Amino acid sequence: MSTGSGNRNTNTEPWGSFDDNLIQGGGSAVIDMENMDDTSGSSFEDMGDMHQRMKEEEEVAAEAAATEDDAGEDGEFLGMKGLKGQLGRQVADEVWQAGKRQASRAFNLYANIDILRPYFDVEPVQVRSRLIESLIPVRMVNFPQKIAGELYGPLMLVFTLVAILLHGMKTSGTVIREGTLMGTAIGTCFGYWLGVSSFIYFLAYLVNAQITMLQTLSLLGYGLFGHCVVLLITYNIHFHFLFYVLWLLLGGLSTLRMVAALLSRTVGRTPRLLLCGTVSVLHMLFLLYLHFAYHKIVEGLLDSLEGPNLAPIQRVARDVPEMTLNATVRSLGTLPVVR
Amino acid sequence: MSDTELTDRQLTGLSDISIAEDIPVEGDIAVPVGSLRRDDGFSTLDEPVKETILRDLRAVGNKFVHVLYPKRSSALLRDWDLWGPLLLCVTLALLLQGGAADSDEQGGPQFAEVFVIIWFGSIIITLNSKLLGGTISFFQSLCVLGYCILPLTVAMVVCRIVLVGGSGTVSFAVRLAVVTASFGWSTFASTAFLVDSQPPNRKALVVYPVFLFYFVIGWIILTFSPSQ
Known part of the structure; x- marks a missing residue:
């Protein structure tokens, strides 16, 4: 579930790393705001971004929940959701990077095999x-x-x-x-x-x-x-x-x-x-x-x-x-x- | 969404030729729903550990039978695993090591060397078959080559037993016969599995390194003598 959201965010936004840093700072603020229902102390740009993100995560969560049949409760813990989402996103980002590296290495190996193949073309x-x-x-x-x-x-x-x-x-x-x-x-x-x-x-x-x-x-x-x-x-x-x-x-x-x-x-x-x-x-x-x-x-x-x-x-x-x-x-x- | 755009574009493209634009697009679109992700009632999470191990062991044993009686089935290729090869390789290396371990001199084939010969040998054979245009996957080939060491491991056990009786001409003759038979068996079994995935005109080129690989292993087994 969180893997999907992470992939999605890194894929759609080219400024992912910068944004991730921003969000890291405001991670706890999300929970506070959810609890106090107060928008002071944070710039509106951030808030807009937050809400967009949360909506996206909600969508992803809803998609995932369609298979899990417990969609009703997810909406109530949006704050936890955000934190979890960020963690998940970071982990997913790392996993994705590692996977990409490994895949490219494997691909290189296979590409090398293809390069060598003409030299083994004998009867x-x-x-x-x-x-x-x-x-x-x-x-x-x-x-x-x-x-x-x-x-x-x-x-x-x-x-x-x-x-x-x-x-x-x-x-x-x-x-x-x-x-x-x-x-x-x-x-x-x-x-x-x-x-x-x-x-x-x-x-x-x-x-x-x-x-x-x-x-x-x-x-x-x-x-x-x-x-x-x-x-x-x-x-x-x-x-x-x-x-x-x-x-x-x-x-x-x-x-x-x-x-x-x-x-x-x-x-x-x-x-x-x-x-x-x-x-x-x-x-x-x-x-x-x-x-x-x-x-x-x-x-x-x-x-x-x-x-x-x-x-x-x-x-x-x-x-x-x-x-x-x-x-x-x-x-x-x-x-x-x-x- | 993009599909409809594509269809629209295609339709407009067609309309330039002969067809009118207002032809309705009809048809069924079947989307595979996410039920594929779920195992249908079969879960291995809550079964006893014993069952899991036994099931895996049974799978390994099944493949042993396949090697000993190599009929052209794809069971060894379809669900490959590396447990059997690891088991066989470790057993063979330990048996070859055994004689030299208790003596002071570091003679005889060492554990690590046998291990390295087997794994690097199979990797080289696999790469060779890939380079020759084989359609088999990397680990499938490793699995087959590893499982086909079984006859040679059996021959090693027999050799150890024969060597306990004594090492004369008769014992050497017996060992030679056993090792030759098992070497032929290994080569035959592995080629029976591997050759199908190769282009038909290049089978000899694929078989040769396999032959060399098992020949070297068989020869190491034959010349093994426990040091007193």
Whole structure:
């Protein structure tokens, strides 16, 4: 009931906030006047406003009362009604504002989804053919090659890579620290995808290559398909020789495909060398990194975590008799190493 | 009022063409009266708390049955709730946590991580299906994905029981079979509910992240081993 009146007033009057302040001051005066039936002590403008408001509220109350069947009593407590109305109006105003904010946020979210939707406009057949094409370099560098601007495939490939990395970490003996591994895997994959894409885009901007950010993301994302295949195989079959063959073959093919696409969109010898050299080095080294250094680093991390975990406690205990301050400083100094 | 003005304007507009102005406007105008706001004699305010809880629990249980026997019904979609997913998620996380909690090392999947994987995973799948043009609402999809963890939770319970017996090759084989079966079941049930709301040519694209999601959860369950 009061919500309706609040909404109504804020909607119809653009000077709502100023009026609300006025009414706040005169809130108790309404009751007094109703009781004493005296109009002195208040300006007529205010009174007119009051009466208009009260009439409006009466109308609203009457509307509400039509459903509640006790319309007769409402007229007698007009003063209380006014106070309640103001309270209700304030509360309703706040609620309405909060609701509006939330609704606009939700609307923004949905608007953003609508903005992103064209990038996810693909068919399964297209995705499959793009996955296969990502391993087939095209020897056409005179004419700009077509690069699909699409994000579904890259996003799914990055998530697949995260899952494969998790699997690799678990089977490589690092069974504990699951959560840290999960975060690291997600951070590595998304960091590589977004970071290197931005870097390539920046380089491409510097050397005046014709490529958009979206195309960069798509190109690099589909380039991760080779990585996924190689890592999935080599995490399960542990032959270093097999890994090197696959690294050169699949990783090389996907890198060549990206290099060819970039070559066709760049003009000049030095820009081509710069851009394609950076891309191929980063892409090939990332695969090496994922296969070798990754779980070694994690294992090393675990060692360093498990080693000094006990050491500071012992050291503090030993140093306490000598000098307390020194020990605390030293233990404080070792803390960042532990973290 | 504005309606009559509109009609008048339309009529005057028409009168310019061929019709005379004095044609009477006739018809019935049915206005829905505010009786829609009122629940017809059904009030949950004065019933015992026990009944309320039991009714909600029964609704959750009904949906469990729907997941275990996924026939194409819209009950899971129509009145969604997040109680069942919360229950399943907490149960799964506690079961996965259990082995590592009493030991000193902070190994094993932590409660919070399982929780985060499940919820963020379902949110990502939902956003993906929205982006692919699905007509399902956000929470409906969350509800379906959450309820379809049920087979995997059951598999987790079975795995815990099997692991009590011992951890050899036989126990691993049993666990592998159970987890694979429940993973297939989860994927099948969730796609049975979700696929209908997707454009027919893109079902594979929607199913893939669902498959990946349940695969990761199933794999976490399979590799779980309680630390002594």
